Amino acid sequence: MELKVTRYEVDDAGVATVWLHRPERRNSWTGRMHDEFRWICAQLENDPMVRVIVLTGTGTTFCIGADPKALSGYVGREHYDPGLSAEPANPGYGVRPEFDSDLAWQLGLRKPMIAAVNGACAGIAVALAAFCDLRFAVAGAKFTTAAPKLGLPAEYGLSWILPRLIGMTHTTDVLFTGRVVRAEEFDRMGFLNGVFPAEEFDAAVRTYAHRLAAVSPASVTSAKRQIWADALSPDARAAVEESKRLIGTMMREPDYKEGVAAFLGRREPSFRPGREQA
Known part of the structure; x- marks a missing residue:
C-alpha cells in the first residue's frame, strides 16, 4: 500500500x-x-x-x-x-x-x-x-x-x-x-x-x-490475552486455572529456559524473536 x-x-x-x-x-x-x-x-x-x-x-x-x-x-x-x-x-x-x-x-x-x-x-x-x-x-x-x-x-x-x-x-x-x-x-x-x-x-x-x-514476547502476549479474557469473565477460578495451564505449557518453551539461565547467571536475558503466543 x-x-x-x-x-x-x-x-x-x-x-x-x-x-x-x-x-x-x-x-x-x-x-x-x-x-x-x-x-x-x-x-x-x-x-x-x-x-x-x-x-x-x-x-x-x-x-x-x-x-x-x-x-x-x-x-x-x-x-x-x-x-x-x-x-x-x-x-x-x-x-x-x-x-x-x-x-x-x-x-x-x-x-x-x-x-x-x-x-x-x-x-x-x-x-x-x-x-x-x-x-x-x-x-x-x-x-x-x-x-x-x-x-x-x-x-x-x-x-x-x-x-x-x-x-x-x-x-x-x-x-x-x-x-x-x-x-x-x-x-x-x-x-x-x-x-x-x-x-x-x-x-x-x-x-x-x-x-x-527486552522481555519475553511470549510472556507479554500471554499476559495481554489473560488480562482481556479475565476482564470479560466474572470467573476468578477460571483465571487461576488458565494461568496454571499456561505455566505448564510455557515452562517447556525456550523463553523459560533462557530466563532461568539468565537469572542464575546474573545477566540480562536474550529472548529470540518469533516466540509470541498465538
Missing part, C-alpha cells in the same frame, strides 16, 4: 514507531488514515522481529479527530469517510469475536501497543489511545471526546473501554460533558501510564518501549 497519511519504521531492538502523518491538518483522522493504519499494523503483527508498537503523531499533535473541514460534509450521512477499501486489513481479528471490530482489534494484537500522545488528542483519537495497551502523554496535552458538542454518541467503543480504564464516575464526566481534560488530570484518573515534559517525552517513551522489547 502507498502510504500518504501515515509512516512507520522499525529499529534494531524491534520497536516499531507508527506516525499519524498529516501535520498540515494536525493529523486529523480520515478514511485513508484508518486503512493505512490497519495495513501497517498487519505488517508489524506478522513481522517476527517487531516486539513493540509505538503510536504517535507527526509534529506536536497526536490527532485532533475527524478532519474539521470535512465535518459539514458528513451532515445527513450515517458514517464518516468510509476509506479506501470495503475490506481493509484485519490485524488482531480472530482472537475473540469481541475484538473483531474497528479499534477493538488492537486488543487482539500479539504485540503490545503504546500510545505516545505527543499533543492534542480529540474525538476518535481518544478511542485510538484507549484501545492501546499503554498510554503516555506529553505534559499539558489536551484530551476531549468532543462528541457531546457535536450531537454525537460516545464514539468507537469509548463507553466500553473507558469504564475499564478510569471507572464509571470519571467516564460519565468525560463522556457526558466532552470537556477538555489535561494530561495531568487524565493521569490522576488512571488513563495514562505517565506524563513527561515535552523535552523529555520522546526519550522517556523510547526507553520504556525498549525495556518492554
